[in-house]
Amino acid sequence: MSEIIQNTLYLMTPATYVNRDHLTLQVEVPVYPADLPAEKRQRDAATDWRKVSIPIHHLESICAFGQINITPPALDLCWEHGVAVNYLSEWGRLHARMSGVADTSVTMRRAQFRAADQPAKCAAIARQMIAGKLQNSRNSLLRAARETDSEDEQERLGDAVEALGRQVIELGYWTDSNLAEEGALDRLRGAEGLAAQIYFSVFELCLKQQRVAFAFINRNRRPPRDRINCLLSFLYALVRHDCITALTAVGLDPFVGFLHTERPNRPALALDLMEEFRPWLADRLAVTLVNRKQVVPEHFREREGGAMEFTDAGRKLVIQAYQVRKQETLQHPLLDQQLRIGQMPFYQGRILARYLRGDIAAYVPLVPK
Numbered sequence: 001m002s003e004i005i006q007n008t009l010y011l012m013t014p015a016t017y018v019n020r021d022h023l024t025l026q027v028e029v030p031v032y033p034a035d036l037p038a039e040k041r042q043r044d045a046a047t048d049w050r051k052v053s054i055p056i057h058h059l060e061s062i063c064a065f066g067q068i069n070i071t072p073p074a075l076d077l078c079w080e081h082g083v084a085v086n087y088l089s090e091w092g093r094l095h096a097r098m099s100g101v102a103d104t105s106v107t108m109r110r111a112q113f114r115a116a117d118q119p120a121k122c123a124a125i126a127r128q129m130i131a132g133k134l135q136n137s138r139n140s141l142l143r144a145a146r147e148t149d150s151e152d153e154q155e156r157l158g159d160a161v162e163a164l165g166r167q168v169i170e171l172g173y174w175t176d177s178n179l180a181e182e183g184a185l186d187r188l189r190g191a192e193g194l195a196a197q198i199y200f201s202v203f204e205l206c207l208k209q210q211r212v213a214f215a216f217i218n219r220n221r222r223p224p225r226d227r228i229n230c231l232l233s234f235l236y237a238l239v240r241h242d243c244i245t246a247l248t249a250v251g252l253d254p255f256v257g258f259l260h261t262e263r264p265n266r267p268a269l270a271l272d273l274m275e276e277f278r279p280w281l282a283d284r285l286a287v288t289l290v291n292r293k294q295v296v297p298e299h300f301r302e303r304e305g306g307a308m309e310f311t312d313a314g315r316k317l318v319i320q321a322y323q324v325r326k327q328e329t330l331q332h333p334l335l336d337q338q339l340r341i342g343q344m345p346f347y348q349g350r351i352l353a354r355y356l357r358g359d360i361a362a363y364v365p366l367v368p369k
Helices: 072-080 106-116 119-147 151-172 176-180 184-201 227-249 268-274 278-291 312-327 341-357
Strands: 002-005 008-011 016-021 024-031 048-055 061-065 068-070 084-088 094-098 300-302 308-310 329-332 337-340
Touching: 008 024, 016 072, 024 072, 061 068, 061 227, 072 084, 072 094, 084 227, 094 227, 106 119, 106 341, 119 151, 119 176, 119 184, 119 268, 119 278, 151 184, 176 184, 227 268, 227 278, 227 308, 227 312, 227 341, 268 341, 278 312, 308 312, 312 341, 329 341, 337 341
Parallel strands: 008 061, 016 068, 061 084
Antiparallel strands: 002 008, 016 024, 024 048, 084 094, 300 308, 329 337
16 A cells, blocks of 8 residues: 655555646555455556545655556656655665756765765775674674573674674774775775674574574575565665665765765665664664564565565555654764654764765764664
């Protein structure tokens, strides 16, 4: 179905149709028989239609998953009012983001582009982002170790925590001259890759319930091959969308990054920014949903070829849980303010912008206490 949550319209039902009526979007959502396979859910198979009118000023963005039809007049209305339209695959991979002419600072983007052309500057930003991700990953594993009564699991988690801690310390030893060395960025990417291997080697121990149904062997994607990877990939897609929106709002180009390599249609800077959010926002929420049995095997289905995907009910549940999580508050360690989690990508985008303008000496990643 379709649902408006925190000014984002999520369109998830195949063959949903969106048209324009003056300053309103008219959304028609097809109703299918419950036992109709996903591959047969086409417009002519609908038994009924649900219709809703949405004033354009209520929206900030639209996320269209799978086969969604948005007419050119509806797109025009979105672009006229600064509402970005994001097209994603059914399991959350971003295919395209469409928006009107950006009303942003030219000087800000010029500073970003100049920094992206300087390997030392890229390495300096990447080092900070990786350090933030590693510290947040370490904190998540520390929490998992406190929550288990198994000595064996505590030992395995403790070893991973120590390994990540050593990597954080090593990153702290990097000097400006090290960052300026040829190949520094590749070495940093290698360190991040090693840290990810360590983290995911014990990720299954974070799951206290449904370990068989949500067995985690390794990280796989495009498409995910099991339930837990499907859940992680979908949450990462939601975080990525929020990072793209935040970076655009502060005047940065989400497709010109520092840590991730640039490729066509790849929001490299959004991928950079979301690294520090993965462990404590997306991964932790995934663990909570599984441990509380809010997400269960019935929320998934396996497609031909082995790809795993959500049912409509499963996707709706995860989106609702994510939006509820974003309403919670925590103390921003640098700004020393209580902020909604949903605001954090915007504030981190502003901190990055301040660094690129030369207002602060280094980018400071978000490491919640």
